[in-house]
Amino acid sequence: MEPPHRESLYCADVTVTVEGPRGPVTVLEGVDCEFTARRTAVVGLNGSGKSTLLRLFNGLVTPSSGVVRTGNVDPAAFPRHARSLVGFVFTDPASQILMPTPLEDIELSLRRGVRDRAERTEQAMAWLRRLGLEDRAHHSVFDLSGGERQLVALAAVLAVEPRVLVLDEPTTLLDLRNRLRLRQLLDGLPQQQLLSTHDLDLAASADHVAVVHEARLIDQGPPERMLHLYRHWCENGFPGETAA
Amino acid sequence: MEPPHRESLYCADVTVTVEGPRGPVTVLEGVDCEFTARRTAVVGLNGSGKSTLLRLFNGLVTPSSGVVRTGNVDPAAFPRHARSLVGFVFTDPASQILMPTPLEDIELSLRRGVRDRAERTEQAMAWLRRLGLEDRAHHSVFDLSGGERQLVALAAVLAVEPRVLVLDEPTTLLDLRNRLRLRQLLDGLPQQQLLSTHDLDLAASADHVAVVHEARLIDQGPPERMLHLYRHWCENGFPGETAA
Amino acid sequence: MRRRARPRGDDLLGTYVPGTSPLHRCPLWLKALLVLGACLVVMTARDWRVSLGALALTAAAAAACGLGVRRWVRSLRPLLLLVILLTAYHLVANGPARAADVVLSLLAVVTLTRLLISTTPLPRLIDGLVLLCSPLRLAGVDPERIGLAVSLMIRSVPWLFGVLTSLRDAAAARTVRPHPVQLVTPAVIATVDYAHRTGEALAARGLE
Amino acid sequence: MTSPARETRSLTSFDLANIAVFAALTCVLALAPAIPVGAVGVPITLQTLAVFLTGMILGGWRGFLALLLYVVVGLLGVPVFAGFVGGPAVLAGPSAGYLLSFPFAAALVGALAHRSVRGERVRRRDGATSVAPERRGGLTVKLIGAGLAGLVLSHVVGTAGLMINAGLGLGAAVVTDLAFVPGDIVKVVVAALIAVAVHRAFPRMAGAVL
Ligand SMILES: Nc1ncnc2c1ncn2[C@@H]1O[C@H](COP(=O)(O)OP(=O)(O)OP(=O)(O)O)[C@@H](O)[C@H]1O
Ligand SMILES: Nc1ncnc2c1ncn2[C@@H]1O[C@H](COP(=O)(O)OP(=O)(O)OP(=O)(O)O)[C@@H](O)[C@H]1O
Ligand SMILES: O=C(O)CCCC[C@@H]1SC[C@@H]2NC(=O)N[C@@H]21
Ligand SMILES: [Mg+2]
Ligand SMILES: [Mg+2]
Numbered sequence: 001m002e003p004p005h006r007e008s009l010y011c012a013d014v015t016v017t018v019e020g021p022r023g024p025v026t027v028l029e030g031v032d033c034e035f036t037a038r039r040t041a042v043v044g045l046n047g048s049g050k051s052t053l054l055r056l057f058n059g060l061v062t063p064s065s066g067v068v069r070t071g072n073v074d075p076a077a078f079p080r081h082a083r084s085l086v087g088f089v090f091t092d093p094a095s096q097i098l099m100p101t102p103l104e105d106i107e108l109s110l111r112r113g114v115r116d117r118a119e120r121t122e123q124a125m126a127w128l129r130r131l132g133l134e135d136r137a138h139h140s141v142f143d144l145s146g147g148e149r150q151l152v153a154l155a156a157v158l159a160v161e162p163r164v165l166v167l168d169e170p171t172t173l174l175d176l177r178n179r180l181r182l183r184q185l186l187d188g189l190p191q192q193q194l195l196s197t198h199d200l201d202l203a204a205s206a207d208h209v210a211v212v213h214e215a216r217l218i219d220q221g222p223p224e225r226m227l228h229l230y231r232h233w234c235e236n237g238f239p240g241e242t243a244a
Numbered sequence: 245m246e247p248p249h250r251e252s253l254y255c256a257d258v259t260v261t262v263e264g265p266r267g268p269v270t271v272l273e274g275v276d277c278e279f280t281a282r283r284t285a286v287v288g289l290n291g292s293g294k295s296t297l298l299r300l301f302n303g304l305v306t307p308s309s310g311v312v313r314t315g316n317v318d319p320a321a322f323p324r325h326a327r328s329l330v331g332f333v334f335t336d337p338a339s340q341i342l343m344p345t346p347l348e349d350i351e352l353s354l355r356r357g358v359r360d361r362a363e364r365t366e367q368a369m370a371w372l373r374r375l376g377l378e379d380r381a382h383h384s385v386f387d388l389s390g391g392e393r394q395l396v397a398l399a400a401v402l403a404v405e406p407r408v409l410v411l412d413e414p415t416t417l418l419d420l421r422n423r424l425r426l427r428q429l430l431d432g433l434p435q436q437q438l439l440s441t442h443d444l445d446l447a448a449s450a451d452h453v454a455v456v457h458e459a460r461l462i463d464q465g466p467p468e469r470m471l472h473l474y475r476h477w478c479e480n481g482f483p484g485e486t487a488a
Numbered sequence: 489m490r491r492r493a494r495p496r497g498d499d500l501l502g503t504y505v506p507g508t509s510p511l512h513r514c515p516l517w518l519k520a521l522l523v524l525g526a527c528l529v530v531m532t533a534r535d536w537r538v539s540l541g542a543l544a545l546t547a548a549a550a551a552a553c554g555l556g557v558r559r560w561v562r563s564l565r566p567l568l569l570l571v572i573l574l575t576a577y578h579l580v581a582n583g584p585a586r587a588a589d590v591v592l593s594l595l596a597v598v599t600l601t602r603l604l605i606s607t608t609p610l611p612r613l614i615d616g617l618v619l620l621c622s623p624l625r626l627a628g629v630d631p632e633r634i635g636l637a638v639s640l641m642i643r644s645v646p647w648l649f650g651v652l653t654s655l656r657d658a659a660a661a662r663t664v665r666p667h668p669v670q671l672v673t674p675a676v677i678a679t680v681d682y683a684h685r686t687g688e689a690l691a692a693r694g695l696e
Numbered sequence: 697m698t699s700p701a702r703e704t705r706s707l708t709s710f711d712l713a714n715i716a717v718f719a720a721l722t723c724v725l726a727l728a729p730a731i732p733v734g735a736v737g738v739p740i741t742l743q744t745l746a747v748f749l750t751g752m753i754l755g756g757w758r759g760f761l762a763l764l765l766y767v768v769v770g771l772l773g774v775p776v777f778a779g780f781v782g783g784p785a786v787l788a789g790p791s792a793g794y795l796l797s798f799p800f801a802a803a804l805v806g807a808l809a810h811r812s813v814r815g816e817r818v819r820r821r822d823g824a825t826s827v828a829p830e831r832r833g834g835l836t837v838k839l840i841g842a843g844l845a846g847l848v849l850s851h852v853v854g855t856a857g858l859m860i861n862a863g864l865g866l867g868a869a870v871v872t873d874l875a876f877v878p879g880d881i882v883k884v885v886v887a888a889l890i891a892v893a894v895h896r897a898f899p900r901m902a903g904a905v906l
Pocket of ligand 3: 739791795
């Protein structure tokens, strides 16, 4: 296996403010981090800012203040460059699949890299086989089950072989077996991974865990300690809150 | 509390076949069941047919052969009648909320039953209060967090006071805390519940569990035994399969 | 589903702002008549002074109702390009008076309707429409269905404004860079999918 | 999922949702910046693209209702016509003919288009729902034909509107109208290409398979 290459996913004092209907809303505030672990998991409540944090690194969200670096690239200034480094998998597969059938969708990802059409179809089928979806290749993506669709979206991103994988809640729609299978697949990939998740088993498999709460990165460290703390906070209230 | 009324959710030899790109696809085959427990959970792999099974009971899917009964109603023949008995909650609340704000959405549910406008608003606010959402009444649904949105979707379904609640993976998009909150809320409801889920903790809270595999209902029974079996099958292969 | 899409067109047609001003409390039929009448006057009188007057009155009324004039101005931003094009065209073709009239009456009509929409909750507007359509019952049409169709339509506009943006994000996220034209088909397909999900939600909630 | 195919005229909730969403699509395309051309002030807009698309995708009856909904909502005062205009006053304006023609044009396009889609499937006889890749070209051509029929209808009615409301003579009205024809032909072709893809992704859109 090739020596795994690591990019630094870096934030310094990053604040993200968006316009809501009732004036500006702060979605992230004063975030400092540098993720270089092979797999980093971000956990936090609904609406705490996890997806926003992940989106910073490929320029889908731009910071209102502060510095973001993906590798050495400023994704706000050079989104194309940042995006060629980072493959991003959305939670909601329906918003990521662009073509009417799974096969065509993965072929779209391969377009740039593989010129020959037959070869492209071959490789796309190979990806579908890897995820156990070969018999769904020609179905309309709108007839697939939720989990099947999530796997297609993942395959489409893996097919471009980016340096860094950013996955926003990649297991939410998956069954137990596919969750285990996805874990194995991720374990076998050479890429550095940054993921957000509510699946604490998946988070436990990371090398580094960050906890986001109410727009702030409130703590980070080794998975055991962080997940213990997070569970505790979920049940008894986060720091500065009364019990839920 | 009123004495809980139970409907029978009944299938006899139900097969669902749909047209796929390469000829017909069997999505459910020879399903026999009668769910009368207070809470029934359906578990199974991705694409096994759980959502299809749930949709039979309100006529969103019609069987190709066999008999379906919701209470005494044939949902294929009388979908409206069946839908007035059954409230259906989708996985993704965003696609279930039909109006721009929570209050308006719940008023929409009440339109049929409550003619008087002021009364309707009053009742809608009462539902929001019950779910702890009164301060979100006039927010745009785009600005709610995932958990809040799931609660609004549930409130809109509860407002029509269905006899039976059918929930398709209601906790998948939720964080740990919201998951607990939803569980508590479901526990406190008088309605009979049928849900599909990959969240085995939620499944364990049911009174009856059915396992669907490759379009067949392969086993059903008390939660402990079924979930143990399901876990075992996920790890070591389902009956008739070699190990995964 | 595409909930991340924070649509730019979200606020284009206006949304209800809760309040207790006279306009909020004014009966819908009176408000509607006033607004409709004013629109007719503005559009038929080809005089920029009339339009300017109407615009000023609307702005004053909006301020009096606590609608936050600044937010209004911001929500008109999507009109900017259109206003520039119209101004340029009419300046050259028909002179400054006509240009001013066209642009001012456009703005006046838009803000007048927004005034109505911002001070009346959508369900009330729909109630009014249903009432207006009730004679259609004689023709076998259910006015409630018309009301439902209109509210679904209004709900769908902001989603549609966001769909191209979210598809561009989706493509960017997987490092493919399709030409915008290549995204038009996926956008329409996503639209049909959205309509399907809406239909399922309607059916599931028994709103047929 | 299994959206019930319809042959009857009663509207299911799926029909209602499709009608509402496509009416909204027409609003969005109408509100995309319109380019004013000519002296009478009828702009080049993307509304006709919406008319063709709606017809080709929803079929005649639903397409008609979608555009009818759009026009009625606009006439009631919601600013959804080209250039953010709304209200009954547009009936006195130069583009009244075009606006009133939209529902009928969509109905015509839709009736012809769905016949072709269904015909395409019967021909295959193997029971599969999706349009076969090898026949996509043929279907595109037929959909373009359907679109052109709608184009002619809306331009004829539109020209009549120009004569009545803008006081143009027949010759002047036709000349004014002709300025829109090249653009509208492009829109027909684009709509047909998109519609074929939509019918592949949603095989049940055009009704039951025979
Ligand atoms: N463009 C936007 N406009 C308005 N509010 C936004 C926008 N983007 C995000 N938000 C809000 O910011 C908060 C954080 O959003 P984010 O999606 O990052 O949360 P999350 O941690 O990923 O939640 P979940 O676990 O539900 O996915 C939410 O309350 C959301 O509503
Ligand atoms: N209309 C259809 N046309 C073709 N295939 C379909 C159709 N509807 C469902 N399927 C297929 O039927 C299978 C069962 O789908 P269903 O949505 O019921 O699965 P599920 O058990 O809910 O899966 P998940 O856990 O991923 O939600 C899937 O493989 C899906 O691809
Ligand atoms: O005022 C309106 O909203 C209607 C404008 C009508 C424009 C017509 S539609 C046919 C022709 N093709 C165009 O691009 N514009 C005109
Ligand atoms: Mg998120
Ligand atoms: Mg499912």
